Amino acid sequence: MLFTIFAIVTVAGATAVICLRNLVHSVLALIVTFAGLAVVYLLLGAQFVGFAQVLVYIGAVAILIVFAILLTRNTGADVRVSIDDSWVWSGVVVAGVFAVLAWAIYHSSVSHSATLAQPATTTQQIGNALMQQYALPLEVIGLLLTAALIGAVTIALREQKEAR
Amino acid sequence: MTLFASNSAVETADQFFVLAERWIVAHVPGTARALVADVISAVALLAVFASLFAMTTVLERKGLGRIQNRYGPNRVGPFGILQPLADGIKSLTKEDIVPLAADRWVHYFAPLVLVVAAFSMYAVLPIGRNMVLANMDAGVLFFFAVSSVMEVSIFMAGWSSKNKYSLLGAMRAIAQMISYEVTLILAAVTVVMAAGSLSTVTIVEKQAGYTGILPHWFVLTPWGFAGFVLFMIAATAEANRSPFDLPEGESEIIAGYFTEYSGFKFALFFLGEYIGMFAMSGLGITLFLGGWTAPLSFLTWVPSYLWFFAKLLFLIAMFIWIRGTLPRLRMDQLMNFAWKFLLPLALIDLVAAGLWRFLPNEAVRWIVCSVLVVGSYVLLGRGLARGWKLEKRVYRFAE
Amino acid sequence: MLGEGIAKGLVETARNFFGSYVSRERLTTVEYPEERLPQQEAARNFPFLVYDGEDWKAGLRCVACQICEKECPPKCIFIEKSKDKKPDAVGKAQFYPTVFNIDVSVCMSCQICVEVCPFEAIKMDTDFELSTDDRFCGLLWDRERLARSNEYYRTIHPTEAAEVDARLAEEKAKAEAKAKASGAPAASTGVAPTA
Numbered sequence: 073m074l075f076t077i078f079a080i081v082t083v084a085g086a087t088a089v090i091c092l093r094n095l096v097h098s099v100l101a102l103i104v105t106f107a108g109l110a111v112v113y114l115l116l117g118a119q120f121v122g123f124a125q126v127l128v129y130i131g132a133v134a135i136l137i138v139f140a141i142l143l144t145r146n147t148g149a150d151v152r153v154s155i156d157d158s159w160v161w162s163g164v165v166v167a168g169v170f171a172v173l174a175w176a177i178y179h180s181s182v183s184h185s186a187t188l189a190q191p192a193t194t195t196q197q198i199g200n201a202l203m204q205q206y207a208l209p210l211e212v213i214g215l216l217l218t219a220a221l222i223g224a225v226t227i228a229l230r231e232q233k234e235a236r
Numbered sequence: 237m238t239l240f241a242s243n244s245a246v247e248t249a250d251q252f253f254v255l256a257e258r259w260i261v262a263h264v265p266g267t268a269r270a271l272v273a274d275v276i277s278a279v280a281l282l283a284v285f286a287s288l289f290a291m292t293t294v295l296e297r298k299g300l301g302r303i304q305n306r307y308g309p310n311r312v313g314p315f316g317i318l319q320p321l322a323d324g325i326k327s328l329t330k331e332d333i334v335p336l337a338a339d340r341w342v343h344y345f346a347p348l349v350l351v352v353a354a355f356s357m358y359a360v361l362p363i364g365r366n367m368v369l370a371n372m373d374a375g376v377l378f379f380f381a382v383s384s385v386m387e388v389s390i391f392m393a394g395w396s397s398k399n400k401y402s403l404l405g406a407m408r409a410i411a412q413m414i415s416y417e418v419t420l421i422l423a424a425v426t427v428v429m430a431a432g433s434l435s436t437v438t439i440v441e442k443q444a445g446y447t448g449i450l451p452h453w454f455v456l457t458p459w460g461f462a463g464f465v466l467f468m469i470a471a472t473a474e475a476n477r478s479p480f481d482l483p484e485g486e487s488e489i490i491a492g493y494f495t496e497y498s499g500f501k502f503a504l505f506f507l508g509e510y511i512g513m514f515a516m517s518g519l520g521i522t523l524f525l526g527g528w529t530a531p532l533s534f535l536t537w538v539p540s541y542l543w544f545f546a547k548l549l550f551l552i553a554m555f556i557w558i559r560g561t562l563p564r565l566r567m568d569q570l571m572n573f574a575w576k577f578l579l580p581l582a583l584i585d586l587v588a589a590g591l592w593r594f595l596p597n598e599a600v601r602w603i604v605c606s607v608l609v610v611g612s613y614v615l616l617g618r619g620l621a622r623g624w625k626l627e628k629r630v631y632r633f634a635e
Numbered sequence: 636m637l638g639e640g641i642a643k644g645l646v647e648t649a650r651n652f653f654g655s656y657v658s659r660e661r662l663t664t665v666e667y668p669e670e671r672l673p674q675q676e677a678a679r680n681f682p683f684l685v686y687d688g689e690d691w692k693a694g695l696r697c698v699a700c701q702i703c704e705k706e707c708p709p710k711c712i713f714i715e716k717s718k719d720k721k722p723d724a725v726g727k728a729q730f731y732p733t734v735f736n737i738d739v740s741v742c743m744s745c746q747i748c749v750e751v752c753p754f755e756a757i758k759m760d761t762d763f764e765l766s767t768d769d770r771f772c773g774l775l776w777d778r779e780r781l782a783r784s785n786e787y788y789r790t791i792h793p794t795e796a797a798e799v800d801a802r803l804a805e806e807k808a809k810a811e812a813k814a815k816a817s818g819a820p821a822a823s824t825g826v827a828p829t830a
Contacts, residue, residue, distance in 0.1 A: 094339075096342075096395055097339075097342070100342065100392065103388060119372060119373055119374045119377075119378075120374050120377065123374050123377040123378050123380075123381040124377070124381075126381035126382070126384065126385070127377065127380055127381040127384055130381075130384060130385060130388060131380075131381065131384025131385065131387060131388075131414075131417075132384070132414070134388065135387055135388070135391070135410060135414060138391055138410075139407075139410075142395070142403070142407070194373060195373060195374050195377070195434050196433075299652070302651070302652045302655040302656075302662070303648045303651050303652045303655075304651075305651065305655065305661060305662055305663050305664065306662070306663075306664040307662070307664055307666070310666075557645065557648060557649065557652075558645075560648050560652075561641075561644045561645050561647075561648040562641065562644065613637070614636060614637070617636065617637030617638070618637070620637075621637060
């Protein structure tokens with residue numbers, strides 16, 4: 073029952089993101105969606121993932137989106153949505169994607185296991201896995217982040233030089 | 237738990253609230269027991285920390301007054317201690333003004349989100365022995381996750397006021413908070429490394445032994461001391477307190493992101509900020525100062541919650557002292573301080589904490605870690621100071 | 636070294652904090668209105684008229700020469716001269732003011748009226764607790780409100796008052812000596828001797 077409530081909250085948040093006219097309201101609805109997802113993770117017993125979801129998505133990604141919106145566009149203007157022909161084709165594409173995803177999830181092993189296996193993944197196990205089994209992906213992610221940081225600094229430096 | 241003194245009166249005093257809660261819960265039918273126990277703990281936390289907030293407002297004003305050669309408020313009760321009552325009545329009865337152009341619902345929810353996030357942080361702090369609301373395996377992570385929600389509420393407050401000063405203050409505040417959050421979390425990670433667990437209860441238990449009369453607190457190690465200082469500086473910045481209170485600097489930007497708030501909502505913001513400050517101090521106490529353990533081995537007869545609150549009051553006094561002493565940092569000075577000074581120091585501290593674990597000899601590890609931490613502080617300070625051009629100010633027209 | 640300045644600052648504020656409980660120099664605040672700081676001798680606020688002795692009407696030093704009225708920059712003094720004469724501080728028969736009004740809301744405390752008065756009749760008061768809720772006549776002071784005794788003048792400006800008294804006593808002695816020398820009986824009996 074708890075899952076139903078938070079699933080409804082998450083879906084409502086996601087719908088609000090697309091339907092709300094004001095862009096910043098959409099971002100706030102996105103935050104609600106993230107929070108709903110985090111609660112779902114916690115209900116499944118994945119503590120680390122749930123809290124990481126809050127910390128990373130709400131604390132960093134949402135703030136980043138907010139900054140990006142505020143620094144690049146005039147938020148006073150509401151988005152005017154007009155329904156026209158392109159909606160038909162995009163509706164078809166969306167329905168197709170949804171059908172594929174639903175089929176994949178339905179036929180996967182996760183939905184067929186009768187009992188919900190108690191997750192034995194504690195934070196310590198995640199840490200161990202990251203350091204031992206998945207050490208290479210961790211280093212690659214670190215390199216990726218470094219590349220992004222250097223790219224951002226370069227862009228900012230170039231802008232500074234142009235501004236002078 | 238080898239800390240129980242043999243005297244059972246001491247034990248009862250120490251576990252008084254736990255026993256009281258169990259007694260109340262025993263009178264409730266079995267199905268609702270867990271819920272009632274949680275509700276009692278939550279209500280107790282809210283009541284205690286809200287009254288601590290009230291006490292702190294008047295203590296802070298009196299403390300700041302004494303530092304500034306004046307009395308603080310001293311009219312309302314004896315020595316002014318009933319001042320929070322007067323402040324509370326004032327903020328409750330003031331008219332709640334919402335600007336016409338403001339976004340009503342976001343404006344309404346911002347202080348609520350702040351207060352909810354701030355109070356949620358107390359769920360993982362062990363106030364005393366066996367006195368934690370939720371003993372989570374990833375307690376420290378929960379704490380940081382919830383504290384990052386506070387930034388969202390500040391953005392909501394600043395943006396919904398449709399006021400350029402509020403928005404500017406909110407942007408500054410968020411930039412400041414995300415910058416110092418990195419240092420905060422890195423300083424906490426050193427402790428997590430040393431304790432081997434993210435659970436706050438385990439971290440306190442790891443600090444509960446005594447060698448001679450000195451405790452095993454992490455602050456009494458070189459990396460722990462540096463980590464504690466870094467943590468408290470970052471906590472001051474997270475709580476938007478002086479000297480990092482440019483976002484709400486009263487003389488700079490009117491009131492920053494809560495310019496458009498009046499009456500009770502303003503009081504809620506104030507409450508949320510102070511509660512956040514207490515929670516950060518509480519985590520600092522848990523991580524570095526040994527939580528509810530006594531400072532000297534012969535003082536363990538004092539109940540554990542009294543030690544927690546004594547340390548908390550000490551840290552609050554430090555906050556007030558720093559507020560009365562230091563001028564406000566400018567935004568660029570603030571950001572430079574976070575990224576160029578604190579972050580490298582936090583990383584080096586992380587290395588020192590790791591070395592502490594693996595070096596063989598007691599003397600060797602003390603020397604190596606101390607040299608690493610102190611040396612990097614001095615060298616980094618000197619290196620950064622070389623970049624400053626401090627000259628005597630020249631006035632063009634005044635002389 | 637980095638952080639030295641901060642440490643020094645913290646020590647100073649700690650000294651302030653603890654010192655404020657023990658020494659007056661560290662807690663200079665005065666709890667007004669229960670305690671008041673004593674004012675400097677040269678403090679001045681608004682003018683008042685000096686009178687000698689007990690009866691303010693008889694002892695008023697002002698002879699309505701109207702010099703202060705003419706010299707006052709914002710023209711806040713209004714004087715009406717009397718028709719008859721009475722003896723003044725030195726003993727001579729002089730006019731006196733039947734109306735002497737100062738609009739204190741206009742007065743700018745420049746002290747010019749005090750500087751030009753040849754009869755030491757108008758001096759500056761130090762009283763500053765003058766709020767009133769009568770917005771029409773509350774700050775328009777008449778003769779009675781303005782008159783203060785010489786004893787009061789001695790308490791607020793002791794050195795000045797001593798000087799003024801010495802001068803007036805000298806002039807009075809000269810006038811009496813002249814009167815005795817010219818043979819007329821002592822004319823100054825109307826005024827009680829300045830105690």
